[in-house]
Amino acid sequence: MSGNQYPSAVPDKLNTGVAHNARVWNYWVGGKDHYEVDQQVGDQVAAMFPVIRDVARADRDFLGRAVRFLASDRGVRQFLDIGTGLPTLENTHEIAQRIAPESRIVYVDNDPIVLVHARSLLVGAPQGATDYIDADAHRPDSIIERASETLDLDRPVAVMMLGILNFILDTEQALHTVRRIMASVPSGSYLVMTHPTTDTDLGGEGNVEAMKFWNANATPPITARSRSEINAFFEGLDLLPPGLVSCSRWRAASESPVVLPQFGAVAVKP
Numbered sequence: 641m642s643g644n645q646y647p648s649a650v651p652d653k654l655n656t657g658v659a660h661n662a663r664v665w666n667y668w669v670g671g672k673d674h675y676e677v678d679q680q681v682g683d684q685v686a687a688m689f690p691v692i693r694d695v696a697r698a699d700r701d702f703l704g705r706a707v708r709f710l711a712s713d714r715g716v717r718q719f720l721d722i723g724t725g726l727p728t729l730e731n732t733h734e735i736a737q738r739i740a741p742e743s744r745i746v747y748v749d750n751d752p753i754v755l756v757h758a759r760s761l762l763v764g765a766p767q768g769a770t771d772y773i774d775a776d777a778h779r780p781d782s783i784i785e786r787a788s789e790t791l792d793l794d795r796p797v798a799v800m801m802l803g804i805l806n807f808i809l810d811t812e813q814a815l816h817t818v819r820r821i822m823a824s825v826p827s828g829s830y831l832v833m834t835h836p837t838t839d840t841d842l843g844g845e846g847n848v849e850a851m852k853f854w855n856a857n858a859t860p861p862i863t864a865r866s867r868s869e870i871n872a873f874f875e876g877l878d879l880l881p882p883g884l885v886s887c888s889r890w891r892a893a894s895e896s897p898v899v900l901p902q903f904g905a906v907a908v909k910p
């Protein structure tokens with residue numbers, strides 16, 4: 641372990657000998673909640689694919705811009721954040737509840753280390769609510785059922801799937817997850833997504849070897865998708881400007897941030 645002290649009640653299924661995505665992601669975004677093995681694999685991937693740290697940071701920045709936009713400009717008060725990751729400086733509930741303290745946020749992840757940290761995700765504004773569900777994105781029905789204990793599914797929800805569908809290797813299954821969840825929320829709800837790509841116009845060719853290395857050395861296995869495959873997740877929804885773009889460029893403050901091989905988009909359910 642390289643940074644924070646973990647609580648003593650570490651779940652049995654936590655394997656500290658194999659690199660795990662949530663912990664390596666935490667390493668890349670500059671956090672302290674990872675083990676030696678995560679650092680080693682993270683460094684090896686970064687040696688093969690140097691923009692990966694920029695991707696991780698740009699993805700978190702996208703999350704901040706998207707939540708601020710939805711809470712401030714669109715009045716969204718409910719967020720379902722699937723594939724939460726380890727808590728960092730600015731988590732969904734902190735951003736949303738700063739704008740509207742009554743916001744209700746449900747986090748979902750299946751990594752035992754995120755579960756260990758869940759209590760820090762549960763400290764939200766007393767006027768609102770935050771909940772954490774230990775569940776798998778391959779099983780959307782159980783997510784919906786449990787999220788409905790905290791969220792009012794008759795009112796709009798921002799469904800956030802950032803860097804998570806890439807861990808559902810089967811595209812039909814990933815489409816099913818998105819469609820099932822979006823079908824359970826009303827008109828006026830949003831889908832917020834980031835997804836890695838191998839598309840060359842975004843510099844994604846480097847993902848090919850890096851992902852092969854990841855899949856041989858770490859867990860869970862990952863896949864990238866093309867622009868058209870990722871576009872399919874938004875079928876039946878209306879993409880908001882600027883559409884499906886490098887996540888670094890989605891409603892970015894500066895003129896032209898560097899293009900990265902991680903798509904980002906926000907769409908509304910008509």
Ligand SMILES: C[S@@+](CC[C@H](N)C(=O)[O-])C[C@H]1O[C@@H](n2cnc3c(N)ncnc32)[C@H](O)[C@@H]1O
Pocket residue numbers: 661662665699700703722723724725726748749750751754775776777778801802803804807860
């Ligand atoms: C790349 S991190 C992204 C974290 C955060 N959404 C972000 O964009 O910064 C992916 C997260 O998805 C979680 N995850 C991976 N596969 C999952 C699955 N099948 N079900 C639920 N969560 C999963 C991992 O544990 C990890 O925390």
